[in-house]
Amino acid sequence: MSLKGKTILVTGSTDGVGRFVAERLAADGAEAIVHGRDRARGESLVQQIRKAGGEARFFRADFASLAEVKSFASAVRRSAHHIDVLVNNAGIGSAGQGRQESRELSADGFELRFAVNYLAPFLLTRLLLPWLERAKEARIVNVASAGQQAIDFSDVMLERGYSGARAYRQSKLAQILFTFDLAEELDGRPITVNSLHPATFMDTTMVRRAGVKPISTVEEGGAAILKLVASPALADVSGRYFDGLKEARADPQAYDKSARKRLRALSFELAGMPDPLAA
Numbered sequence: 001m002s003l004k005g006k007t008i009l010v011t012g013s014t015d016g017v018g019r020f021v022a023e024r025l026a027a028d029g030a031e032a033i034v035h036g037r038d039r040a041r042g043e044s045l046v047q048q049i050r051k052a053g054g055e056a057r058f059f060r061a062d063f064a065s066l067a068e069v070k071s072f073a074s075a076v077r078r079s080a081h082h083i084d085v086l087v088n089n090a091g092i093g094s095a096g097q098g099r100q101e102s103r104e105l106s107a108d109g110f111e112l113r114f115a116v117n118y119l120a121p122f123l124l125t126r127l128l129l130p131w132l133e134r135a136k137e138a139r140i141v142n143v144a145s146a147g148q149q150a151i152d153f154s155d156v157m158l159e160r161g162y163s164g165a166r167a168y169r170q171s172k173l174a175q176i177l178f179t180f181d182l183a184e185e186l187d188g189r190p191i192t193v194n195s196l197h198p199a200t201f202m203d204t205t206m207v208r209r210a211g212v213k214p215i216s217t218v219e220e221g222g223a224a225i226l227k228l229v230a231s232p233a234l235a236d237v238s239g240r241y242f243d244g245l246k247e248a249r250a251d252p253q254a255y256d257k258s259a260r261k262r263l264r265a266l267s268f269e270l271a272g273m274p275d276p277l278a279a
C-alpha cells in the first residue's frame with residue numbers, strides 16, 4: 001500500500017526497532033506519530049524526520065498508567081482526523097528497568113509487563129478503533145515475540161513463581177490472543193490486525209539491558225514490521241502471527257477460544273470499559 005499521506009502511529013518509537021520503523025515510514029511519505037516516555041528523544045526524532053522532509057508529531061505517555069494511555073488516546077484523537085495504521089510496539093523486556101526477578105507493579109497495581117506490554121495497547125487499540133474505522137482501510141500490527149508462555153488465569157498478576165522472563169512471555173502471548181480475538185470481531189470490516197515476532201535478539205536497549213548478546217539487527221526486525229504495515233499482499237490478511245517475514249504458529253493457547261474469551265473479559269474489566277459485544 002502507498003504510504004503517502006497515511007497517518008501511522010508507532011508506539012515506543014523513541015528507541016529500538018520502533019524508532020527505525022517510524023523513520024522509515026516517514027521517509028516513505030507517511031505522517032509518523034511518534035510515542036515514548038522521553039520527550040527529548042521523541043522531539044529529536046521529530047526534528048530529524050522534518051529535516052529530512054517528512055512529517056511527524058510526538059506524544060508522551062507512560063504505559064505503566066492506564067490514565068496516561070487514556071489521555072494519550074484523547075490527544076491523538078484530537079490531533080488526527082483518522083489513523084491508517086497503529087503499530088503496538090512499545091514494551092519492556094524481561095529485565096525491564098529493575099532487577100529481573102523482582103516483581104514490579106504498574107501505577108494501577110497490575111503486574112508491570114502485563115500492564116505495559118499488553119493491557120496498555122489493548123486499551124489504546126480499543127480507544128482508537130473509531131479513528132481506525134475512519135480510514136478507508138486500516139491495519140493494526142501487534143509487535144509480540146517468539147518468547148511466549150501460557151497465561152495462568154488463576155495467577156495472571158504472577159503473585160506466585162514470578163520471573164521477569166515469565167512476565168515478559170505471558171504479556172507477549174496475551175498480545176497474540178488479543179490479535180486473534182480482535183480479528184474475529186473485526187471480520188467484514190476494513191481493519192486488519194496481525195501480530196509478529198520481529199527478529200530474535202535485535203541490537204536494542206531491551207536486549208542489551210537483559211545482558212544478551214544481540215544476534216540480529218533492527219533493520220531485520222523492522223523489515224518484518226514494515227511488511228505487516230504496508231505489504232499489498234497482506235491487504236486482506238488478518239488474525240495471523242508471523243515469525244519475521246513468514247507466517248508461523250504461536251503458542252497453542254492462542255488457538256484456544258475459551259482462553260481468548262477469558263482474557264477478553266479480564267481485559268475489559270481491568271481497563272474499566274464495557275465489552276461492545278457483551279449482551
Ligand SMILES: NC(=O)c1ccc[n+]([C@@H]2O[C@H](COP(=O)([O-])OP(=O)(O)OC[C@H]3O[C@@H](n4cnc5c(N)ncnc54)[C@H](OP(=O)(O)O)[C@@H]3O)[C@@H](O)[C@H]2O)c1
Pocket residue numbers: 011012013014015016017018035036037038041061062063064088089090091092093116143144145146197198199200201202203204205206207
Ligand atoms: N529486541 C528484540 O530482539 C525483540 C524480540 C522480540 C520482540 N521484541 C519486541 O519489540 C518491541 C520493541 O522492542 P525493542 O527491542 O525495540 O525495545 P527498546 O529499544 O527497549 O524500545 C522500547 C520502546 O518502548 C518504549 N517503552 C518502554 N516502556 C514504556 C512505557 N512504560 N511506556 C511507554 N513506552 C514505553 C520505550 O520508550 P522510552 O524511550 O521511553 O524508554 C521505547 O521507545 C517490544 O514490544 C519487544 O517486546 C523485541
